[in-house]
Amino acid sequence: MLLAMFGPLLNLLIWTVAESWYFPHSLPSQWGLKYWYQVFNPYSDxxxxxxxxxxxxxxxxxxxxxxxxxxxxxxxxxxxxxxxxxxxxxxxxxxxxxxxxxxxxxxxxxxxxxxxxxxxxxxxxxxxxxxxxxxxxxxxxxxxxxxxxxxxxxxxxxxxxxxxxxxxxxxxxxxxxxxxxxxxxxxx
Structure with missing residues (x-):
């Protein structure tokens, strides 16, 4: 039950720190905060x-x-x-x-x-x-x-x-x- 509720949120959280993630792999091959930086960049709107x-x-x-x-x-x-x-x-x-x-x-x-x-x-x-x-x-x-x-x-x-x-x-x-x-x- 908890996996059904929080599984999609966990997947979304992993996607926010994944810089490259391809199909057969269960986890991202490269991790990073690139997308978080783009959002909180002083020049972003x-x-x-x-x-x-x-x-x-x-x-x-x-x-x-x-x-x-x-x-x-x-x-x-x-x-x-x-x-x-x-x-x-x-x-x-x-x-x-x-x-x-x-x-x-x-x-x-x-x-x-x-x-x-x-x-x-x-x-x-x-x-x-x-x-x-x-x-x-x-x-x-x-x-x-x-x-x-x-x-x-x-x-x-x-x-x-x-x-x-x-x-x-x-x-x-x-x-x-x-x-x-x-x-x-x-x-x-």
């Missing part, structure tokens, strides 16, 4: 790369939440005739192999001037993250008793107040879970 990765992950989470919270609420509360079709629409990016999807996305990004930009990377990650965030938000909003919102409206609260102060706080754990899924998918 590791901190800039890390900040860019965190920025992209946070922006992707924001884009996904801007779409999935209203979509999750609408798909869970409203009796839509094509509800199942809309739910399946968010699964489409996962239905095809990533290589074919990314080749077509790259062609579009070159045409639109988004190649190599943070906006392009956020857009691609957001499309994949929408599947998780929409489905989780639909489940979160579906678990809320609609009688609570109706009681709030009967007591004089408006629809916006009811959503922000009654419905959204109850769906917050699901929305946080969706955010964690998207962030870990983008950053990981």
């Amino acid at each position: 590791v901190s800039g790369s890390l900040l860019t990765s965190v920025l992209i992950a946070l922006l992707s989470v924001g884009v996904c939440l801007l779409i999935s919270v209203p979509a999750g609420y609408a798909l869970s509360r409203r009796k839509m005739p094509l509800r199942v079709l809309f739910m399946l629409l968010f699964l489409i990016p996962q239905a095809f192999p990533n290589l074919t999807v990314y080749m077509n996305v790259a062609r579009l990004f070159y045409q639109w001037g988004l190649n190599g930009s943070i906006a392009g990377v956020v857009l691609v990650h957001s499309v994949h993250g929408l599947m998780y965030s929409v489905w989780i938000c639909v489940a979160a909003f579906s678990s809320i008793d609609p009688l609570l919102a109706r009681a709030s409206r009967n007591l004089g609260a408006g629809p916006v107040y009811t959503f922000w102060h009654i419905v959204l706080p109850q769906a917050a754990p699901g929305i946080v879970a969706a955010s964690i899924f998207v962030f870990s998918g983008v950053a990981g």
Whole structure:
């Protein structure tokens, strides 16, 4: 059990100090700290790369939440005739192999001037993250008793107040879970 848990981490640690390691050998033939030096070199831009990765992950989470919270609420509360079709629409990016999807996305990004930009990377990650965030938000909003919102409206609260102060706080754990899924998918 411990080997299954820590074996991959041990392998990763060995790779960080292996300067040459070829297939039939069980251990590296040459050991060194060359890669650690490259990371912590005063001229390396590791901190800039890390900040860019965190920025992209946070922006992707924001884009996904801007779409999935209203979509999750609408798909869970409203009796839509094509509800199942809309739910399946968010699964489409996962239905095809990533290589074919990314080749077509790259062609579009070159045409639109988004190649190599943070906006392009956020857009691609957001499309994949929408599947998780929409489905989780639909489940979160579906678990809320609609009688609570109706009681709030009967007591004089408006629809916006009811959503922000009654419905959204109850769906917050699901929305946080969706955010964690998207962030870990983008950053990981």
